[in-house]
Amino acid sequence: MGLHNSHHKPCPTHLQSPINIHTRTAKYDPSLKPLKFSYDPKTAKRIVNVGHCFNVEFEDTCDRSVLGEGPLTGYYRLCQFHFHWGSSDKDGSEHNIDGKLYPAELHIVHWNSKKYTSFEEAAQHSDGVAVVGVFLKLGDTNPVLESIIQNLDRVKTKGKTCPFTEFDLTDLLPKDLNYWTYMGSLTTKPYFECVTWIILQEAITVSSEQLEQFRRLQCTSENENPSFILENHRPVQPLDHRVVRSSCP
Numbered sequence: 130m131g132l133h134n135s136h137h138k139p140c141p142t143h144l145q146s147p148i149n150i151h152t153r154t155a156k157y158d159p160s161l162k163p164l165k166f167s168y169d170p171k172t173a174k175r176i177v178n179v180g181h182c183f184n185v186e187f188e189d190t191c192d193r194s195v196l197g198e199g200p201l202t203g204y205y206r207l208c209q210f211h212f213h214w215g216s217s218d219k220d221g222s223e224h225n226i227d228g229k230l231y232p233a234e235l236h237i238v239h240w241n242s243k244k245y246t247s248f249e250e251a252a253q254h255s256d257g258v259a260v261v262g263v264f265l266k267l268g269d270t271n272p273v274l275e276s277i278i279q280n281l282d283r284v285k286t287k288g289k290t291c292p293f294t295e296f297d298l299t300d301l302l303p304k305d306l307n308y309w310t311y312m313g314s315l316t317t318k319p320y321f322e323c324v325t326w327i328i329l330q331e332a333i334t335v336s337s338e339q340l341e342q343f344r345r346l347q348c349t350s351e352n353e354n355p356s357f358i359l360e361n362h363r364p365v366q367p368l369d370h371r372v373v374r375s376s377c378p
């Protein structure tokens with residue numbers, strides 16, 4: 130149901146993601162708190178090729194790895210992280226910064242375990258999910274990323290999984306945890322409008338060779354003719370009346 134204007138024609142309000150973040154229009158909000166990551170490396174479980182990308186999944190049957198503070202009310206339980214990338218190093222990120230694209234973007238997915246009992250249920254609510262987005266910029270080989278990538282040949286085809294434990298996700302984060310935040314959606318089907326987006330302002334590095342490894346993943350299962358996940362990033366969506374807030378001036 131959209132807003133009604135004088136012509137009585139409903140105008141739908143989009144809360145879709147990703148968006149272009151116009152940094153000069155983002156509003157500094159001094160009430161925004163610092164992000165508080167409390168991740169237990171023992172909750173890392175496995176890597177799964179889900180067809181359009183690979184997910185690194187965590188044990189989310191209790192609040193052992195949570196994200197708190199920031200723009201959030203209470204804490205959200207970590208459930209998985211994944212990446213979006215492009216067919217070349219020229220594009221790949223989903224969010225843009227002043228029209229600039231990065232070669233890839235990390236999404237760390239959490240759900241509101243205080244109010245809901247599963248990710249699936251939380252995804253039906255506007256306060257259900259919190260995704261931390263981290264840009265990947267071209268640079269030196271990232272050794273922490275390498276510890277993930279070296280497993281990808283074990284999940285080459287759709288549906289394959291491999292164990293992945295004892296991983297400290299905070300090692301993948303940049304030093305500076307300042308962020309932009311806005312209300313949006315999942316960037317893959319079913320595009321539920323359930324996400325508090327928290328986009329870090331500092332990027333981490335990735336090498337061209339490491340991005341090549343992402344593109345060697347197959348979207349087909351082992352008994353099909355191989356097709357590759359060359360890209361999996363969604364185009365930017367209309368911001369409409371949304372305001373992007375910044376944690377720093």
Ligand SMILES: Cc1ccc(O)c(S)c1
Nearest residue numbers: 236238260314315316317
């Ligand atoms: C839960 C979830 C699945 C896939 C995605 O790209 C995002 S952004 C979130």
Ligand SMILES: [Zn+2]
Nearest residue numbers: 211213236316
């Ligand atoms: Zn994503």
